[in-house]
Amino acid sequence: MSQFKALVSNIAVLLILSLSSVLILAHNGEDHSLPKPNLPAENNLPSKYFHFKPTRIRRYYIQAEKVEWNYGPYGKDMFMGMDFSADNRPSNTTIGLKYLKAKYIEYTDKTFSTKKAQAPHLGIVGPIIRAEVGEQIRILFKNALEFPAGIHPHGVHYDKQSEGAAYVDNDKDMSFATPGSGDAVAAGATFEYIFNVPDRAGPLDNSPLSSIPWMYHSHALDEPAETQAGLIGFIVITRKGFARKNGSPKDVDREFFVMPKIFDEQTSFFLDQNIQKYLNASGQLTEAQYKAFKAGGLTASNQKDSINGYMSVNNIGGFDMCQGERVRWYVGTIGNVDLHPVHWHGNVGLEDGIRLVDTVFVGPGIARALDMDVDNPGNWLFHCHIDNHHMDGMVDIFKVYHKHSDFCKK
Ligand SMILES: *[C@@H]1O[C@H](CO)[C@@H](O)[C@H](O)[C@H]1NC(C)=O
Ligand SMILES: *[C@@H]1O[C@H](CO)[C@@H](O)[C@H](O)[C@H]1NC(C)=O
Ligand SMILES: [Cu+2]
Numbered sequence: 001m002s003q004f005k006a007l008v009s010n011i012a013v014l015l016i017l018s019l020s021s022v023l024i025l026a027h028n029g030e031d032h033s034l035p036k037p038n039l040p041a042e043n044n045l046p047s048k049y050f051h052f053k054p055t056r057i058r059r060y061y062i063q064a065e066k067v068e069w070n071y072g073p074y075g076k077d078m079f080m081g082m083d084f085s086a087d088n089r090p091s092n093t094t095i096g097l098k099y100l101k102a103k104y105i106e107y108t109d110k111t112f113s114t115k116k117a118q119a120p121h122l123g124i125v126g127p128i129i130r131a132e133v134g135e136q137i138r139i140l141f142k143n144a145l146e147f148p149a150g151i152h153p154h155g156v157h158y159d160k161q162s163e164g165a166a167y168v169d170n171d172k173d174m175s176f177a178t179p180g181s182g183d184a185v186a187a188g189a190t191f192e193y194i195f196n197v198p199d200r201a202g203p204l205d206n207s208p209l210s211s212i213p214w215m216y217h218s219h220a221l222d223e224p225a226e227t228q229a230g231l232i233g234f235i236v237i238t239r240k241g242f243a244r245k246n247g248s249p250k251d252v253d254r255e256f257f258v259m260p261k262i263f264d265e266q267t268s269f270f271l272d273q274n275i276q277k278y279l280n281a282s283g284q285l286t287e288a289q290y291k292a293f294k295a296g297g298l299t300a301s302n303q304k305d306s307i308n309g310y311m312s313v314n315n316i317g318g319f320d321m322c323q324g325e326r327v328r329w330y331v332g333t334i335g336n337v338d339l340h341p342v343h344w345h346g347n348v349g350l351e352d353g354i355r356l357v358d359t360v361f362v363g364p365g366i367a368r369a370l371d372m373d374v375d376n377p378g379n380w381l382f383h384c385h386i387d388n389h390h391m392d393g394m395v396d397i398f399k400v401y402h403k404h405s406d407f408c409k410k
Contacts, residue, residue: 036388047159057136057137058138061105061106063104063105065105066143067096067101068101070310071310072088073111073314079395088257096278099270101229101230101268102230103231104125104232120320122308122317124230124259125232125233126232128234134203136197137196139151141192143187144187144188151182153216156235158193161346162181162195164180164220165183166178183220184293210241211234211369214237217334225269228265236330252328253321254329256327259309259333260362260384261340262303262306263309264302304393306394313395319382326373329368329372331367333363335364338363340361340384341380342359343383346399376400377402379399382398
């Protein structure tokens with residue numbers, strides 16, 4: 001019996017001890033059983049272990065600007081040969097085809113006064129940032145928008161200053177965007193991003209590809225609002241010794257960029273401004289109507305299934321090429337449920353240097369290359385192969401001119 005008593009008293013002591021520890025815990029306001037955050041500030045110092053001596057510095061001057069974008073400049077569904085659907089026509093409950101959007105725009109120098117010409121087919125897609133393996137990219141970024149923005153690159157090497165992404169990455173100050181860094185460049189401010197281009201950013205040694213694509217996009221305080229507004233572009237890294245002066249690969253005749261995307265205007269930073277500009281032009285919009293639009297009343301008509309920001313074969317820049325040419329398509333996207341198998345009619349190509357395909361599957365953050373030895377003349381459709389997406393506008397046409405045509409003699 002004494003053993004039993006001892007056990008009971010032991011249990012009582014244990015209970016008292018654990019009760020008192022609960023009381024002490026309550027007193028200190030700390031639960032020592034929870035893990036502490038472990039984001040050491042010293043991890044965020046520039047890497048001492050990355051000795052990179054660039055062969056050359058390529059400078060870019062890129063400004064983020066507000067533009068009035070038109071998803072359908074021809075004003076007609078050029079795929080079906082008819083008017084755009086009601087969702088894409090302006091009314092008092094639909095915005096239509098014109099929206100305020102954000103776009104990365106390239107300038108010739110740091111005065112940001114002369115725009116650099118951009119391949120017309122790129123549409124809403126930002127300037128192509130090019131470099132050869134071994135080089136360094138320096139982008140003077142100016143934010144002419146009313147909200148913070150930045151450039152977060154994929155693939156290339158950067159330190160924390162040039163990561164271009166805001167999140168708590170240091171538990172000393174728990175700050176979301178590090179002041180003075182490229183995390184979130186304030187409205188009106190500039191920041192110089194520095195990206196190194198080591199081997200790991202370029203094509204593999206045994207790959208037949210001379211260049212590979214990566215995405216870049218804004219990733220500041222509200223990545224979805226910024227990218228849905230339009231802040232997305234491509235980086236192309238060319239194999240050492242394969243770049244022309246402008247960085248494009250010597251061994252291809254033409255390059256085209258394809259960004260299949262459902263632009264979600266409901267999430268865009270400009271939702272409020274778009275409602276005010278296009279649905280309250282008369283000043284008659286009531287608070288109740290406004291609230292209904294904000295709460296999702298525009299959701300269906302605010303989904304723009306597009307390629308490079310154009311719907312239903314409305315890319316005024318066009319995809320023109322010649323029979324017999326080697327054409328490199330770069331396909332990539334950023335977004336929400338942006339899972340798009342892009343299918344080309346009439347011709348096939350080598351996907352990422354691996355196998356012949358006529359359909360390239362991309363999702364947010366993924367960029368692929370398709371090398372097409374164009375052999376089949378014609379005006380050919382290319383489109384997302386998901387039924388709803390291509391019926392809703394994610395479709396365009398590429399033109400393969402006969403090799404003896406005037407277009408190809410030039
Ligand atoms: C749109 O206009 C119709 C009449 O043409 C009207 O009945 C309706 O209330 C209006 N809706 C909004 C949101 O203004
Ligand atoms: C519509 O515009 C008028 C005139 O600018 C403005 O007074 C009103 O507040 C706006 N309506 C809403 C719901 O914002
Ligand atoms: Cu799709």
